[in-house]
Amino acid sequence: xxxxxxxxxxxxxxxxxxxxxxxxxxxxxxxxxxxxxxxxxxxxxxxxxxxxxxxxxxxxxxxxxxxxxxxxxxxxxxxxxxxxxxxxxxxxxxxxxxxxxxxxxxxxxxxxxxxxxxxxxxxxxxxxxxxxxxxxxxxxxxxxxxxxxxxxxxxxxxxxxxxxxxxxxxxxxxxxxxxxxxxxxxxxxxxxxxxxxxxxxxxxxxxxxxxxxxxxxxxxxxxxxxxxxxxxxxxxxxxxxxxxxxxxxxxxxxxxxxxxxxxxxxxxxxxxxxxxxxxxxxxxxxxxxxxxxxxxxxxxxxxxxxxxxxxxxxxxxxxxxxxxxxxxxxxxxx
Amino acid sequence: xxxxxxxxxxxxxxxxxxxxxxxxxxxxxxxxxxxxxxxxxxxxxxxxxxxxxxxxxxxxxxxxxxxxxxxxxxxxxxxxxxxxxxxxxxxxxxxxxxxxxxxxxxxxxxxxxxxxxxxxxxxxxxxxxxxxxxxxxxxxxxxxxxxxxxxxxxxxxxxxxxxxxxxxxxxxxxxxxxxxxxxxxxxxxxxxxxxxxxxxxxxxxxxxxxxxxxxxxxxxxxxxxxxxxxxxxxxxxxxxxxxxxxxxxxxxxxxxxxxxxxxxxxxxxxxxxxxxxxxxxxxxxxxxxxxxxxxxxxxxxxxxxxxxxxxxxxxxxxxxxxxxxxxxxxx
Numbered sequence: 001x002x003x004x005x006x007x008x009x010x011x012x013x014x015x016x017x018x019x020x021x022x023x024x025x026x027x028x029x030x031x032x033x034x035x036x037x038x039x040x041x042x043x044x045x046x047x048x049x050x051x052x053x054x055x056x057x058x059x060x061x062x063x064x065x066x067x068x069x070x071x072x073x074x075x076x077x078x079x080x081x082x083x084x085x086x087x088x089x090x091x092x093x094x095x096x097x098x099x100x101x102x103x104x105x106x107x108x109x110x111x112x113x114x115x116x117x118x119x120x121x122x123x124x125x126x127x128x129x130x131x132x133x134x135x136x137x138x139x140x141x142x143x144x145x146x147x148x149x150x151x152x153x154x155x156x157x158x159x160x161x162x163x164x165x166x167x168x169x170x171x172x173x174x175x176x177x178x179x180x181x182x183x184x185x186x187x188x189x190x191x192x193x194x195x196x197x198x199x200x201x202x203x204x205x206x207x208x209x210x211x212x213x214x215x216x217x218x219x220x221x222x223x224x225x226x227x228x229x230x231x232x233x234x235x236x237x238x239x240x241x242x243x244x245x246x247x248x249x250x251x252x253x254x255x256x257x258x259x260x261x262x263x264x265x266x267x268x269x270x271x272x273x274x275x276x277x278x279x280x281x282x283x284x285x286x287x288x289x290x291x292x293x294x295x296x297x298x299x300x301x302x303x304x305x306x307x308x309x310x311x312x313x314x315x316x317x318x319x320x321x322x323x324x325x326x327x328x329x330x331x332x333x334x
Numbered sequence: 335x336x337x338x339x340x341x342x343x344x345x346x347x348x349x350x351x352x353x354x355x356x357x358x359x360x361x362x363x364x365x366x367x368x369x370x371x372x373x374x375x376x377x378x379x380x381x382x383x384x385x386x387x388x389x390x391x392x393x394x395x396x397x398x399x400x401x402x403x404x405x406x407x408x409x410x411x412x413x414x415x416x417x418x419x420x421x422x423x424x425x426x427x428x429x430x431x432x433x434x435x436x437x438x439x440x441x442x443x444x445x446x447x448x449x450x451x452x453x454x455x456x457x458x459x460x461x462x463x464x465x466x467x468x469x470x471x472x473x474x475x476x477x478x479x480x481x482x483x484x485x486x487x488x489x490x491x492x493x494x495x496x497x498x499x500x501x502x503x504x505x506x507x508x509x510x511x512x513x514x515x516x517x518x519x520x521x522x523x524x525x526x527x528x529x530x531x532x533x534x535x536x537x538x539x540x541x542x543x544x545x546x547x548x549x550x551x552x553x554x555x556x557x558x559x560x561x562x563x564x565x566x567x568x569x570x571x572x573x574x575x576x577x578x579x580x581x582x583x584x585x586x587x588x589x590x591x592x593x594x595x596x597x598x599x600x601x602x603x604x605x606x607x608x609x610x611x612x613x614x615x616x617x618x619x620x621x622x623x624x625x626x627x628x629x630x631x632x633x634x635x636x637x638x639x640x641x642x643x644x645x646x647x648x649x650x651x652x653x654x655x656x657x658x659x660x661x662x663x664x665x
Binding site for chain 1: 389391415418419420421422423424427428430432435436437438439440441449450453454485487498501502
């Protein structure tokens, strides 16, 4: 198991290396370089050339790449062209917010998705199953931003139950420790801040969870139906095991394999969903940074963000692979 | 008193939008304690469905089961799911055809044995582990102490089948049903598994229902043989009678179609013509009529009954004549 984990970790290194080349190359292929972005469209060619020299953009591309790689490895992503602050600082300020939102959304999606998918499969073809299938179809089809506004309308406007946006109530003075608002309150003992942060977290995380939830329900349902028909389940029944053990040990455990893959892929997609959700709920996370960076051609920041997303994606898939190996012994030997 | 008494068992599969399909049609036979009974037929003859019906393993929806299955004085067909689960694995064991797909790939073979022992023999996990190692040793698995922690994919086909047999026999059932237990195995392994099975059942006095399409298996193992065709039993005889003087044209055809080593070189095989898909309904006449060399008009118009005939049961209007029935040195 340890060897498996180490091997997978080492495999992530070339992946990230190739990725850094792609990110670097892609950004340099975009029309209008960073110099024009900085100086504006009306800059004279001389000024652009001078700026390129200052930024080191007139060096050979290979030199530029290795300079970029060297800085990246030391955690230096350059300074944002918009704010002038180091990208690393901006990102580490905003990342906890996005992390909190994504983890909460994935937690909800898994917590409700797997049981619902399982129940739907058990009651296949009956009312409960049909209702689930339709619900999840709606879940996949409704865009996150629409669902976001709908939730806000119902729970804020009509029922006045939950805060419409933001991460904190302005009246609460919370101390920042990790940047994960719900966790900080627990760490500092400011429980009112945690409670407030949780209330703020509910609507955005529900909106963000809708798609992964629906996908997890469907995959779980299909997978359970598939496994139920397997020969080894018949063997388990022929042994006279209780239905409880047959379901838990023989059906569910095997059915979770494709589900764990799905969770990994959905976590990657969650990042893009988070950008929209953050916009709707004024959630100051990476999504806001990304949106600004794209609009204003903030290359250093874009580079940093894309690499961060990539690293997160690689790490999540590493976790999925490990969980796969825990569930299925056949994966370990490969 | 028979250990298992199957009376007029029928299984009809019904699905919305399709015609009901009768897979098993009025099958009756019985098994004495310690006896080995064969159930022979081609794919689709209803032999596997019969065994699943006895075990109560057919899906609850879509399958209509009629008749009665009495197992040591208990009617199995009317038992609740929970009552059935108490009996399965304890009084009735079953070994399936494909040993790879019949074992759970993600848990150790040790756990797959101990879970039965914990369930039916009230053992703790620790006691069950000791017993499981002994069981694996008894079914001839080499190095059971190490193998017990391995997963199905780490074993060979023959070893997996040994594990399945160990599971089925773990609680010393009175009846073991083996559904084509050697079909998925190499020929050399087949013989090993068969001799293991016959050794174990005679050691523990377990009754065995052997389901197979392979008459060679029957010849080596069974006391009584039931030949099934189109969901009905067409001939029932003791092993020797069946092999030396098969009377039903179908059984006769099966025996004739086995290649013989002592046949003259170049002599063509004699297969049964046609296939199961040529069957006519039993209500119209004899299901085998379209493929039968002896078929006459009566076979197409009147369903034959299962009747006692010369020390056996036979369902045929025109059985093979006694003189012709001798299939010398068939096996």
